């Protein structure tokens with residue numbers, strides 16, 4: 001029996017919800033991926049400066065109180081890397097990873113330098129703590145130093161690999177992590193991006 005239009009498999013995209021803060025680089029990663037894949041979503045603003053990440057409703061979604069959180073019907077994903085991997089499997093249009101294994105590994109490495117070795121060292125919690133203990137000059141110096149270390153490593157990693165984008169002429173995972181971090185480095189932390197190589201103290 002031929003399928004009629006009511007049971008056809010061409011289902012509408014389920015309504016995704018993204019809990020996000022506009023300035024958060026981690027949230028921005030999720031927003032870029034959603035846009036690259038052409039997915040619509042409901043934007044749920046969480047104002048980190050007002051402490052909305054600590055509200056009881058948000059704590060239920062993410063007990064560690066960080067944005068972003070993606071909700072896809074009954075699936076809740078509270079981490080940008082996990083969100084991107086989930087979206088890439090569920091919505092394969094505009095893949096975030098190249099087929100070439102070496103390029104794929106470099107994309108993972110670049111994303112993890114940003115997400116493990118840069119961003120956690122300059123997040124709001126850390127910066128507020130440094131400001132409280134040591135003052136605002138040290139806060140900026142600390143952030144610039146950590147970002148500089150990460151960028152120097154990224155420059156070496158991507159040497160000979162990059163094209164128009166981080167790993168060639170297509171936008172992949174590495175770019176989704178790099179773009180918000182570069183933006184934050186320039187606009188929030190006033191890092192001089194023209195200096196190549198050593199921008200940081202040792203240690």
Ligand SMILES: N[C@@H](CCC(=O)N[C@@H](CS)C(=O)NCC(=O)O)C(=O)O
Pocket residue numbers: 024025026027048053065066067068078079080081115120123124125126
């Ligand atoms: N590994 C997590 C880190 C999330 C994270 O650090 N989010 C920051 C914004 S970029 C945050 O919510 N900070 C709130 C705070 O520091 O109180 C991810 O990639 O999603």
